[in-house]
Amino acid sequence: MSLGPFGLAFELIASGDPELMQIIGLSLRVTLTAVAIGCALGLPLGAALALARFPGRSVVVVVFNALMGLPPVVAGLAIYLLLSRSGPLGPLGLLFTPTAMVLAQTILILPIVISLTRSVIEVLWDEYQEQFRSLGSGRIRAVPTLLWDGRFSLLTGVLAGFGRASAEVGAILIVGGNIAGHTRTMTTAITLETSRGNLGLAVALGIILLGLTLSFNALAFGASGWARRVAG
């Protein structure tokens, strides 16, 4: 068995290959931006869905649960239709830009963050509601307190969102176009380089992608364990 691709991969990583670094930088920028937007929207929306009572609520809950498994290519296609020249947002000229990729990943992350937040906040509300109502707090005033108290469990949701976004290839390939130096991310580059037979770069990117995912999870696990000891 030849160690060629792995040897080349480690050489690329060790030498800090500029193309490799550019791809990693863009991937992180796109994914972290999408996670940030997904959390900014998903955490309050999930909490609202947990606490609000309205006709058709269970339908909304089921839809968001189902959307957690939304095929990325379908999300990509929807964004493509929105952003394409003849689409409603065509004049913005966003197709094949990192912004379009952020948008696509946000669409994929949002249902995960909303659904997991709803589930965490529902459990907390069950436990806290009598005390909160005794204090004169309505559901809306309770939201920041509930989100803070659910922070450790919510972190899991955020990580799940990060995992989905960073591993995803279909949506960003469609809306980003995999343009070298502009919209090429780790996953789209792996797809391309593998098909080209350029396995060294593909393996290097695969190793880094795995390493990043592991590092984020280890960091979150450590932070969560430490915080549990401090906050109970």
Added chain:
Amino acid sequence: MRAEPSILPLDISGLGYARNGTRLLGGVTLRVRPNRRLIVLGPNGAGKSLLLRLCHGLIEPTEGHVLWALPELASRRQAMVFQKPVMLRRSTRGNLEAALALAGLPRPARRSRSAAAIERFGLAPLATRPARLLSGGEQQRLAMARAWSLRPEVLFLDEPCAQLDPGATRSIEAMIGEFSREGMTIVMTTHDLGQARRLAEDIVFLDRGRLVESGPAETFFREPASEEARAFLAGNLLW
């Protein structure tokens, strides 16, 4: 604390609650007067906790009324301590400040009131500890401090010592005595006869969802009017 007009007396008339066709409490009529220690006594399942929740507004009655002298002020001038205290996932100080925030107090008032509560209830050594890791007695002390920091005129206590050892029970009872001396009105449930004797000025005796008798504690303990109360005081099982 008493500069504002009193929300008392609290008049309860024909109060009842039914769920799924089962009447869990019915026909309760009584008056809660200012600055008294009223003990709601009765065996488990008598409806004591339900009566407290109805009075405190946590549950809507299905019959009868709960009428405060000043209804518009009533909700923010009462507090409740539960049998199993709800501890937020944060420090002791964080729990005090969060409760005051949920009650709608501005930040400076939260800081000063939580500091006062920490000092008064001897919580300084526990202030930065996670509240959920405190012992049962410490958690209930924090729950009492949290209720006190709201400056309530009426404090509802639902079996606050049911899960505590004698030392912690003594400490909670001492706090109740102090609150009462400071002018707070206490409405507390217990199934512990000894505790009722130690704390009660007035007694409401419930059995199986109905008010059997009520009145001054001294009279109740000396000459109970009902057969059920006599049996309860004699230590017999009612059902």
